[in-house]
Each structure stands twice: as structure tokens, then as C-alpha cells.
Amino acid sequence: MTRRLIVNADDFGLTLGVSRGIARAHAEGIVTATSLMVDEPAAAAAAELAAGLPDLDVGLHAVAPADGDWPTALQRQLERFTALTGHTPTHLDSHHNAHLDPAALPHFRRAADALGIPLRGHSSASLLRRFYGRWDDETHPEWLAPGNLLRLIDDHAPSAWIELMCHPGHADADLRSSYAAERDVEVATLCDPRLPAALTARGIALARFRDLAVVAA
Secondary structure, three states: OOEEEEEEEEEEOOOHHHHHHHHHHHHOOOOOEEEEOOOOOOHHHHHHHHHOOOOOEEEEEEOOOOOOOHHHHHHHHHHHHHHHHOOOOOOEEEHHHHHHOOOOHHHHHHHHHHHOOOEOOOOOOEEEOOOOOEEOOEEOHHHHOHHHHHHHHHOOOOOOEEEEEEOOOOOOOOOOOOOOHHHHHHHHHHOOOOHHHHHHHOOEEEOOHHHHHHHHO
């Protein structure tokens, strides 16, 4: 049985450098989807980049509202997404997975159901979130090496569908994040030319959320 892997890059639109790194990881690597932060200054430029990448799925990476009013914030961010991209999102998730909070989750589920799109952590795809190169205020680039990425995927062997959450990007002067240099390491790994053959050898095919939505319907 062929297993399917969606490689979803978070933080599209965070900065122009991050967006360009994600676009490169798609054009030259294995990234098949990304999630757009619609309120960041580079969001419009990211949407323009995505317009030239028709095979890249683009979903909404919702950001938690300061006042906790998720219904209003989610509706506004969805409308902003459509205004920027000209279409509805292919999938739905959130910054720091805030949608998994019990107070937020029902609103996200209703929105995803209304749009007929997958919601991270609540679809047929098993979420792989351990591909991350920083913890305890220390950088761990070794965790982002191609060999370790394949090992993490192997650990999800029973899953027919996997969503790999990742954070590639080029760290530029506008990036205000403790996760900076690690993003460039992720780009290099996700563009490693050995990965496609290694995935094929494991019976894994790259896929997108639009494929998952058809299967789950």
C-alpha cells in the first residue's frame, strides 16, 4: 500500500525571506503545502509568490486573537485570506497549534467543515510535529538532518496519510523569532536531492491537502 506524505510549511508570509525559503523548498524540494499568516506585513508578497506556484497548496495559518474572540478573528482571517489569494484555503491550521485549545477547537471545526477542508490534527492525516530544531533555548540542527527526517517518517509507518509540519525559510533582517538559523537548515534538508528516492523506496508518495480532501469526503 502506498502511503502519502503532505509536507506542510508553516509561517508563509511571516517575512519575505521566510516566504521565499518556503517557495524554494517547494520548487526544489519536497514541500507540497504551506499555511499563510494573513496579517503579517509580507502576507501580500507571499500570496503573489503562491500565485506562481499552482501545485503548492495554501491554507490559513490562523493567529490567536488578543481578546480571545475566535469566531470573529477566524472569520476575518478567512476573509483576508480570500482577498489576498483569490480563493479559499486548501486546509486550516494555526500558529503554535492554538486551534487545539478546547476554547478554539469547535470554531475551527465548524469553519473547516463549512469549507470542506482538512483541519490539522482532525483529518485522515496523522500529524508529525517533531521535525523541529530548537528546544530548551538550544539549537539542534542535527535533528533536522535528512537521515533523522526519514527516521521520524519511519516512526509513522502505520499511517496511510501523514502531515509533516515544518518551518523552512530564509532568516532575514525582518525575522523576529528565536527559530531563525534553523529555518535555513530545514530548507537545505527539504531540498536534499536524495529524499525523493528515499521516500519512494519506503512506499511513500508526496501528496497535497486537496488530495486528502477528496479521500476524506
